[in-house]
Amino acid sequence: MSDPKITAGIDIGSITAKAVVMRDGNILGTRVRFTGYNAKKAGQDVLDGLLSEIGLMPNEVATVVSTGYGRNAVDFADKAITEITCHGAGAWFINPEIRFVIDVGGQDSKVIRLDNNGKVVDFAMNDKCAAGTGRFLEVMARALEMDLEAFGDLSLAGTPAKISSICTVFAESEVVSLIAKGETRENIIAGIHESVASRISAMARRIGIVLPIMMTGGVAKNKGILQAMEKKLGAPIVVSGYAQVNGALGAAILAGRM
Amino acid sequence: MSDVNGKNIDSGKDNHRIKSVSRMKEILTGYYIDAKTARENGKKVAWITSGGPVEPLIAMDVIPVYPENHGAMVGASKMGVDLCQKAEEMGYSSDLCSYARADIACAVTQGGPIGGLPEPDFLVCCNNICGTVLKWYEVVARHYHVPLFILDTPFIHREMKKEAQQYVMDQIYEYIEFLEKQCGRKMDYDRMNEVGVLAVEGLRLWQAVLDTATHKPSPISAFDAFFHLGLIVTLRGTQVTVDYYKGLLDEMNERISNNIAMVPGEKYRLLWDNLPIWYRTRWLSDKFASHNACLVADTYTSAWSGVLPLIDENRFLETMSLSYSNVYINISHDMMINKLREMIEKYDADGLVMHSNRSCKPYSLGQYDLQKMVMDQLKIPTLIIEADMVDERHFAESQIETRIDAFMETLKS
Numbered sequence: 174m175s176d177p178k179i180t181a182g183i184d185i186g187s188i189t190a191k192a193v194v195m196r197d198g199n200i201l202g203t204r205v206r207f208t209g210y211n212a213k214k215a216g217q218d219v220l221d222g223l224l225s226e227i228g229l230m231p232n233e234v235a236t237v238v239s240t241g242y243g244r245n246a247v248d249f250a251d252k253a254i255t256e257i258t259c260h261g262a263g264a265w266f267i268n269p270e271i272r273f274v275i276d277v278g279g280q281d282s283k284v285i286r287l288d289n290n291g292k293v294v295d296f297a298m299n300d301k302c303a304a305g306t307g308r309f310l311e312v313m314a315r316a317l318e319m320d321l322e323a324f325g326d327l328s329l330a331g332t333p334a335k336i337s338s339i340c341t342v343f344a345e346s347e348v349v350s351l352i353a354k355g356e357t358r359e360n361i362i363a364g365i366h367e368s369v370a371s372r373i374s375a376m377a378r379r380i381g382i383v384l385p386i387m388m389t390g391g392v393a394k395n396k397g398i399l400q401a402m403e404k405k406l407g408a409p410i411v412v413s414g415y416a417q418v419n420g421a422l423g424a425a426i427l428a429g430r431m
Numbered sequence: 432m433s434d435v436n437g438k439n440i441d442s443g444k445d446n447h448r449i450k451s452v453s454r455m456k457e458i459l460t461g462y463y464i465d466a467k468t469a470r471e472n473g474k475k476v477a478w479i480t481s482g483g484p485v486e487p488l489i490a491m492d493v494i495p496v497y498p499e500n501h502g503a504m505v506g507a508s509k510m511g512v513d514l515c516q517k518a519e520e521m522g523y524s525s526d527l528c529s530y531a532r533a534d535i536a537c538a539v540t541q542g543g544p545i546g547g548l549p550e551p552d553f554l555v556c557c558n559n560i561c562g563t564v565l566k567w568y569e570v571v572a573r574h575y576h577v578p579l580f581i582l583d584t585p586f587i588h589r590e591m592k593k594e595a596q597q598y599v600m601d602q603i604y605e606y607i608e609f610l611e612k613q614c615g616r617k618m619d620y621d622r623m624n625e626v627g628v629l630a631v632e633g634l635r636l637w638q639a640v641l642d643t644a645t646h647k648p649s650p651i652s653a654f655d656a657f658f659h660l661g662l663i664v665t666l667r668g669t670q671v672t673v674d675y676y677k678g679l680l681d682e683m684n685e686r687i688s689n690n691i692a693m694v695p696g697e698k699y700r701l702l703w704d705n706l707p708i709w710y711r712t713r714w715l716s717d718k719f720a721s722h723n724a725c726l727v728a729d730t731y732t733s734a735w736s737g738v739l740p741l742i743d744e745n746r747f748l749e750t751m752s753l754s755y756s757n758v759y760i761n762i763s764h765d766m767m768i769n770k771l772r773e774m775i776e777k778y779d780a781d782g783l784v785m786h787s788n789r790s791c792k793p794y795s796l797g798q799y800d801l802q803k804m805v806m807d808q809l810k811i812p813t814l815i816i817e818a819d820m821v822d823e824r825h826f827a828e829s830q831i832e833t834r835i836d837a838f839m840e841t842l843k844s
């Protein structure tokens with residue numbers, strides 16, 4: 174990273190939009206906001222907000238790369254790159270030892286295998302189903318009338334209740350009936366986490382797990398999921414302080430290579 | 432396939448358009464008119480499965496009609512969802528093959544791109560492609576009150592044993608007896624031999640057309656093959672088919688000499704597995720082309736000519752048991768991986784794109800294992816796209832777009 178130019182990465186996810194600005198291989202700042210219904214506006218706002226926060230003018234940014242589901246909506250970006258490649262690049266930047274990335278996003282989850290040079294060798298994504306995604310967790314939080322933020326720590330104390338359904342809608346009614354049966358919240362949430370972890374570990378095994386593993390995405394902040402996942406995979410998982418903005422970080426890094 | 436007018440088929444950018452397309456549309460239109468007016472002209476119509484032995488029908492001057500081909504037309508005309516829903520209202524499961532759902536709904540409502548298929552006089556069902564067709568054709572037989580002939584081809588794990596060959600051979604003769612009874616006249620075996628020779632000639636020409644894709648850049652893509660396949664399925668064993676593919680082959684060779692690529696700036700060569708996504712051929716072809724990727728070959732359009740080495744044109748009937756049993760989806764994964772290996776080497780493919788087709792279970796079952804085998808043994812990247820050939824409700828555009836883009840990024844890096 175010898176290029177001194179300023180680059181920006183914008184990741185438009187289904188729930189949140191993230192921006193990262195870099196200079197000379199250093200992260201100048203990061204920002205997150207809700208995407209809302211207008212992906213393009215979200216991209217513009219999150220970048221503008223970040224630039225004014227770190228005291229830069231838009232014209233100082235040499236290259237912008239967009240990623241995430243709204244990547245093609247960000248028409249002021251120089252290039253759109255998928256979140257697979259960006260998450261790989263982001264994780265590699267944080268820790269070049271990483272060979273496997275698990276990203277749990279709002280509407281999809283992905284597993285990515287990297288080679289010794291940080292290049293994506295293989296990947297898998299969940300298909301047309303919210304099970305094992307951030308959305309699944311949101312629906313469950315609603316059923317439990319709880320704040321998603323509180324999920325992580327609470328579940329650590331629980332013994333996973335059995336949630337057998339894969340379907341988000343059916344799993345929600347399972348949760349409702351568990352509540353009715355008087356099951357504790359801790360156990361229910363632990364069960365929910367276990368369900369997400371089994372979906373993702375199955376996907377991970379499909380492409381073959383290589384250690385060490387990093388988890389990215391906002392969900393990585395949830396200690397309960399992390400613990401459930403480590404148990405399922407039988408291996409420790411690294412989480413960086415930039416987990417939530419990892420896709421945007423990768424985009425900013427790739428912008429630097431353009 | 433396209434609708435009769437071929438309007439939904441992508442055949443490349445305007446200046447790269449394959450000229451034979453219009454001839455193909457002409458032949459197919461004439462064919463469907465003949466089929467629709469068969470009664471008035473004193474001809475019999477038989478419905479037959481796509482992998483079924485059509486040559487004896489041609490020899491007996493029966494017009495073959497392919498519900499699956501019609502299903503493809505339904506898909507390309509984007510009428511699939513509506514018709515599938517109609518079938519579901521009638522009580523058919525949404526898990527049933529969308530060709531079956533669309534066709535059954537068309538038979539009942541006279542809907543679809545050509546107002547329904549001409550009524551059959553009898554049915555010929557060969558289970559070398561799947562088990563679904565057995566039940567589907569039973570439903571059709573009950574609906575139209577017509578006789579049904581079933582040709583049972585055993586699944587091939589490693590090789591086809593003598594007994595199995597005899598078992599199928601016996602049925603081929605029963606099939607001919609059945610036809611003689613339906614048509615009220617004897618089979619003319621000289622004519623049958625003639626048809627056999629024409630069928631083989633057609634298949635060779637078709638394979639030669641597909642083989643022009645070995646040239647770099649390829650003058651043709653799988654998306655074109657999906658369309659031009661039409662005649663090798665429906666009118667195999669006729670002179671018109673032979674003539675058509677001669678013309679198409681000439682055109683392809685001409686494109687090669689003029690260095691006309693189907694995907695301008697072709698950089699990546701990919702192999703496609705499974706049936707096309709009929710309602711999205713253009714979108715997919717544009718998507719891949721935007722990455723300078725050409726789908727140079729596929730396991731589907733080569734399935735018919737893939738059995739050529741097993742056919743002896745001078746003993747056509749005798750070799751039918753082998754050739755009809757050994758089609759691509761009636762063989763084991765070990766045999767499939769060998770075919771894939773051959774194709775990857777022959778067309779020098781950089782990657783494999785597999786359509787996990789919700790409708791076609793026998794084609795999609797085991798794709799993840801095949802994918803693993805391809806990655807481990809053949810060392811090329813693979814991508815699985817989940818969709819359905821006709822039922823658009825199973826196509827999630829942004830998910831599929833991300834997968835293709837990410838796959839291409841991986842390939843490029």
Ligand code: SF4
Nearest residue numbers: 528560561563790791
């Ligand atoms: S299940 Fe597959 S092989 Fe059988 S009719 Fe449907 S598409 Fe054809």
